Amino acid sequence: MEVMSIFALALYALATIACLSRLLHHQGPNKVLVLGCAYSAMVLQGAWLYQDIFIASGQNLSLINVATLVSLIICLVLSSAALRIRVWVILPVAYGFAMVNLGAATLLPSNYITHLETRPEIVVHISIALLAYSTLMIAGLFATQLGYLDYQLKQKRKPLFHPALPPLMTVEKQLFQLIFIGTILLSLSLATGFIFLDDMFAQGKAHKAILSIVAWFLYITLLWGHYIKGWRGKPVIYATVIGAFVLTLAYFGSRFVKEIILT
Structure with a gap:
């Protein structure tokens, strides 16, 4: 799981750098590079979250896990929106938010077990x-x-x-x-x-x-x-x-x- 998290963080960082480095360019950021890295990061983040939330004793809805899930939703919505509208300036903020939450969830794991199946x-x-x-x-x-x-x-x-x-x-x-x-x-x-x-x-x-x-x-x-x-x-x-x-x-x-x- 740590390997998944590290790769997701690296891909988010690459997407952020690719976005910021071309904000001043007359053509704007490279959509394929930015969104390709971002979607790959989101897949890894989603897989990491699934394994950390759905555990043998129930569902681990700790504060950090919920915040990480929220950041994933925000990144997914904004990245999808970027295909049609210009949200490039706020994308790095969303990716940064996801990186902070995923890093915290990896380094500072916590438990808040619920049983939503009931x-x-x-x-x-x-x-x-x-x-x-x-x-x-x-x-x-x-x-x-x-x-x-x-x-x-x-x-x-x-x-x-x-x-x-x-x-x-x-x-x-x-x-x-x-x-x-x-x-x-x-x-x-x-x-x-x-x-x-x-x-x-x-x-x-x-x-x-x-x-x-x-x-x-x-x-x-x-x-x-x-x-x-x-x-x-x-x-x-x-x-x-x-x-x-x-x-x-x-x-x-x-x-x-x-x-x-x-x-």
Whole structure:
């Protein structure tokens, strides 16, 4: 498993270098090289995760394993999107995130054993929750890119990475599409949580539900403000990033303290 992890890390590093080294090139990064390395890394990362999660005693859904799975989803979505739209500037961030999580999972293994086979409805809830979180984290990356483009426009400069960057309006449109999809998934996640989880507001778990609901209200307000009131620019960028931060606290906050800090 360590060999698989090392090869995956090396391929992610190669994809990142290949992407960054040609951002200034008039033709942009080499798609075949970048995506070829990235997809190969994702296959190895997926195989590594499968072996580490599905073990004899149950399913090991430790914080690091879940974070590594989220990074895999984000890399897969963005790499697939790169075949049609220009996301080259944020791809290295996604690959770097995957490298950090996979490296941590390899060097700092931890266990949080569950038995999902006894409750298949919980698998549905967890799957939707992970998809919602991944989608809204990608929205956070798009918001960061939108902020950079907006800054360059106000400074009346050509974007530094012009060959790899899409137009500002295109990024804004894609951002709200991601927020819309992510909010629907987050709504389904909350709904399945209320239906399938008996202890959603139990002591030690209530903060997750409360923070998730806060993030949901924030995203709903953001969508309403944009489509009804015409909100754009910095307020949208800040709200998207804050929403991603609140959702991260909801999903990983307490478990980070328990599994990493207190161990």
